[in-house]
Amino acid sequence: MSSLKQRRASIIISASTLYDQDTFYRAFMRDLLHSKDEVIIESPFITEKRMRTLLPIFAKLRSRNVRIVINTRNPNEHDGDYYYQALNAIYELQALGVTVLYTAGHHRKLAILDRKVVYEGSLNILSFNDSCEIMRKIASEKAAKKLCAFIAIDRYARSK
Numbered sequence: 001m002s003s004l005k006q007r008r009a010s011i012i013i014s015a016s017t018l019y020d021q022d023t024f025y026r027a028f029m030r031d032l033l034h035s036k037d038e039v040i041i042e043s044p045f046i047t048e049k050r051m052r053t054l055l056p057i058f059a060k061l062r063s064r065n066v067r068i069v070i071n072t073r074n075p076n077e078h079d080g081d082y083y084y085q086a087l088n089a090i091y092e093l094q095a096l097g098v099t100v101l102y103t104a105g106h107h108r109k110l111a112i113l114d115r116k117v118v119y120e121g122s123l124n125i126l127s128f129n130d131s132c133e134i135m136r137k138i139a140s141e142k143a144a145k146k147l148c149a150f151i152a153i154d155r156y157a158r159s160k
Helices: 003-014 024-033 048-063 080-096 141-151
Strands: 016-020 038-042 067-072 099-102 110-113 117-121 134-139
Touching: 016 024, 024 048, 024 110, 024 117, 024 134, 048 067, 048 080, 067 080, 080 099, 110 141, 117 141
Parallel strands: 038 067, 067 099
Antiparallel strands: 016 134, 038 110, 110 117, 117 134
């Protein structure tokens, strides 16, 4: 790796924080509540239990006209109770004015807040319950914009 690439990688790592399943939501919800313009979340699964925690926060954000985009799996890709949980949660999200996108075979777990903060890792943000996970927070406008371009979010959900 060239010296310049090493310095860039070092800057990104030094501007990041690691969380596990026990520490993630406290930091994430704090950052979420401070969002001013836009929240993008990609999570393949949605459960009622997790949405009971997040829906009131989403409602506060929407009352401040924060744009929220959720990219998840189509509920038809889920079996049994998970189908109904996803369907009900999506209905509630849409009733708040949240844009919900479907991606077939979706498995990414990430959040982009105000195109300045990125959370990415293995934790399903909209459904996590009880497993060993990791999430990295990167406070970098450049990293956030690069991730938005990579996932092509503006192709599917136009920003303000």
